[in-house]
Amino acid sequence: MSPFPLLRLLGHDDFVPGPQLAEALGVSRASVSLALRSAAELGVELHTVKGRGYRLARPIGWLDEASVARALGERARFFDLKLFDEIDSTNTALMAAAGQGAPSGLVYAAERQTAGRGRRGRRWQGALGDALMFSLLWRFNLGVADLSGLSLAIGVAVARALQALGVAGARLKWPNDIVCSEGKLGGILIELSGDALGPSAVVIGIGLNLRLAEAARAALDQPAASLAALGYAGERNQLLAAVLAELALLLPAFEAAGFAPLAAEWEARHAMQGMPARLLLPDGSAVEGVALGIAADGALRFGGPDGERRVHAGEVSLRSAV
Template sequence: MTQRQEQTLVKLIEILSDGQFHSGTQIGVELNLSRAAINQHIKKLSALGLDVYSVTGRGYRLNKPLQLLDEDKLASYLSREGAANMVLERIVGSSNDVLKTVVKQSSQTAGFAVVAEAQTAGRGRRGRSWSSPFGTNLYLSMYWPLENGMSQAMGLSVVIGTAIAKTFAEAGIQAVQLKWPNDVLVEKRKIAGILIELEGQATGPATAIIGIGVNLSMPEWAARDIEQPWIDLEQALGGNFDRNEWVARIITAVREALKIYQNQGIKPFRDSWNQFDAYQNQAVKLLMGAHAIRGVAVGIDEQGALLLKRDGKIEAYHAGEVSLRNDEATSR
């Protein structure tokens, strides 16, 4: 899709975002498109996760209104400095990839963020795809420099997850939990995930690209391919909410957590993590490639590693190709 086609598509979405019918004639005049071109763009909306109704004599409308992200509204909820240190994109391949390009092309300050309305190539950990329909969820990538090398990123996903969990809990959401190392749960269903990608040197200057996906108002049909139980903020709050305000809340919480982590490390977050830990004192199974390791989860250490009690000893396991599952067998 060319940049011009993408711009036209975004304008079409903005026209339809009110959830009302708009005639083909009206759309054609506003966008300078033929009826055939309009039909082609409507088909592209479906690929972005938008459900469009077409009724003869009335025109086109979305199945429900969209609450689009708006730079001015975001700025009203962020500090002046915070609002200036971000960019809002409508459609990207991956927000992490966009941020990597921006950082390479120009110097950015810590906490610089890319926020997108949709991703066409969103990804999670271990190469999994991340469902990214337009105008419903949050796709956020944040830049954080690591002056002392990649080792400085130890436990970073724990810090980010804790910041998001606390934000949810402070808003009155019940049953918020954290699943090591990078998932936020509500009622044992996933609501947010974190993907951290590192670039640079092991012991010299490096960069953390922190990708965060949060289910805000996930369409049921868009979640058909999600292989695990999920929930969104709309369900968790029990009603409508201000999407711009919540995006600003999460950006602010993550930036503040990163500043604390930079100065004090993971120690200030360990107690909070233990409060939210979904597997505290439970029998679990760690999958490390083809190997399964069983034990009892007993929290995290000062580097954010998972602590397992096995055969009477406490062993630490770091993030990487590791996933955590409930397990009936217990090794003590």
């Protein structure tokens, strides 16, 4: 059996005896034991005392549709939130739903992804309860070519949400990272489908670290950080609602006017604005220069040995040269 129903019965204050768990779930004690082992494989730490039962070493703040809807208020009407205990990838599943005609505003959020993806095929996987991982389907009456700069615009929405929640120190890094001075807080992955002249469908995947265990940090191939380290003491439902609320405002504005009205705000939030930088090119070579800013279409303005060049997302990676 899945460990998720069992984990939802456990708190971190009181022990729950095994027979009580089995009765509540309508399963055998052997099934409870198997589910407990599966929970350990998910990285959930349990405290066990013979004769008293089991409890969580620390609480898990579960995603909850009603809590998100309350926090969204009137903006809840823009979204249809579906929650999953476990899924391969919210982006993959939502792209499939989009292909079958799913409506704009559909949101998939998961407690755990088994094949979560980041930019350029990198794995995205958060520890249970420690990360917010969700995808949003949004339909535009625009062609795919008219969506240039969309991932940067979404970064502005995320940054606005974090600022509204009192998170200081969160910045943007071209083209799609949310960062702070200690490392990466999260990222954005967008996938497009549609006609050249429109309409088009976009699946927007967003992942944010609320907490980051040292073991998880050590397994990553780049410096990483968490919102908790920046002082965020809220939970994932509040965070999800805050980001969706900002997207409800920004996405229609983007459809009407594109990225250009957001360029100055994006630059003001750019962690590498005016700093020495290194462009890592697809052939493995690198170019040293300065991150000058952002163009109206979302291209990076990069000052190198041969003068300014404009680079579009997907062609290169930007790294600090300091």
